[in-house]
Structures are given as structure tokens and as C-alpha cells.
Amino acid sequence: MKQKIVMGNWKMNGRLDQITTLLQEILAGISANPFAQCAVFPPAVYIQHVKQLLHHQAISWGAQNVYPARAGAFTGEISGAMLSDLGCRYVLVGHSERRHLFHEDEKFVAEKFHHVKDHGMIPVLCVGETLNEREQDLTKQAILRQLVAIASIAAEQQDVFNGCVIAYEPVWAIGTGRTASPEQVQDVHHFIRQSVSQMMQSSVETLPIVYGGSVNETNARALFELPDVDGALVGGASLVAQQFVEIVKCIN
Ligand code: PGA
Secondary structure, eight states: OOOEEEEEEOOSOOOHHHHHHHHHHHHHHOOOOTTEEEEEEOOGGGHHHHHHHTTTSSEEEEESOOBOSSSSSOTTOOBHHHHHHTTOSEEEESOHHHHHHSOOOHHHHHHHHHHHHHTTOEEEEEEOOOHHHHHTTOHHHHHHHHHHHHHHTOSOGGGTTTTOEEEEOOGGGTTSSOOOOHHHHHHHHHHHHHHHHHHHTSOOTTOOEEEESSOOTTTHHHHHTSTTOOEEEESGGGGSHHHHHHHHHTOO
16 A cells, blocks of 8 residues: 555644644654654744654654745745755645735746755645636646646656645635545546646656645545545644544554
């Protein structure tokens, strides 16, 4: 069986003491599982702290954002090199909150994606349709547009999606308590795998494609059983240690 990845996106939540307790409880609750990998995405100011807590532990960590430049006058921003200094394994790019609340366009998302790879980390590329696009039957077009944007500025088409994770996150399912049905999820995940395979002209059986959008301990098992689902990107439920642990336990 392929390993599955459960990622906790903490977004802008938690203070130092809460994050410490959350992580300690997660570490205490998660038992070794050869089929599961875990990662957490703390707010940037706490990455160093999380790194210290996770020293010699099986959980990896990543950043929620990055600025795609080497260095310079970009007040408030954090580069890939800096995140790499903090031991980040993953960086989220294209999350719908960044696309919509912070108006990040396809080109900027693509620059971030390649910047992360260039710095030896794994981009977690979030793609997904809005409710409007779903209702107008434009889901696959929206996903394809987001994937093509990444490939269009790649130096080498053949390995553009190598060493990345793709997260399918329907915008209407994020933080709403509304999850896509297993049929909808499998359909889109299969479409993503096929599309990426065509773009790269190679088989992408091992490309991890995770699902995100109101994943919790009651719907996770059915999602993990789908053939093209390789894990989950969890928001709200990752802030409650017991819920996150229960989601990981659904992998067996
Ligand atoms: P949610 O968030 O699990 O709270 O819906 C998912 C995400 O934003 O990645």
C-alpha cells in the first residue's frame, strides 16, 4: 500500500502555549503507522518552535506561505531559503484563501511553486473550483487551468510535478462543514492524475494527491479508501489534537 499523508493546516490560529499543547497531544496520540505520514503547518512565527518540539519525531512541518524571490526589499515577506533554514519539508502554495483573500493570481502561484522546488522543499499545490464553477459544470476546466499555469512556466515539462503534492480543495468545502462526496472526490483526483500524466508524458502513479475541505474523523475513512486519494489536508479538525489523531488512525 502507498503511504498516505495527513497534513494539518493551522492557518492563523493558536498562541505559543496552545500550539505547544496541541503538538504534545498529537505526538502522544499518534502511534507508529508505516502507512501514514503527518505534517503540520504552523503560523510562520512559530515554525522555529515547532521545529524544536518535533526534533527526532516522525511528524514533518511546513510553511503556509512563501515569497518567490531570493532576497531584497519585500517588507514582511519570507523567502524559500529562509524556510529551508527552518527545516521546512513542505510549503503550501495556491491555497484558496491566498488566491481569494490576497488576490494571488495563477502566475504568482506558479512562481511560488517553482521557487519552493528550487529550494529543495515540496510544494503542496492547492487547486479547486468555486461553488459557481461547480454549479456551472466548470470544475475540471478550473482545475486544468490551475495545473496548466504551473506547467506553463516550468523549465522542464517532463518533471514539472515531480516532487510535489497536489491538494484538491473545492473552495465551497473549505471551512464550511460541507465535504465533497466520495464520488466527486475520486472523479476529480482521477482527472488530476490523468491531466498531470498527459502534461508530463509519463506515468504519475506515485504523485501524492490529497483531499482537503472539511475533513474530519467521521468522513476521513471513506475518503482514504478511494483509489486516487493519497491523504488529506485538514484545516479546522487539525486544531483539535484528538480529531487530528483520529483522522490519522483512519489509515490502516
Ligand atoms: P477545513 O480547511 O478542513 O477547515 O475545511 C481545509 C484547508 O483550508 O486546507
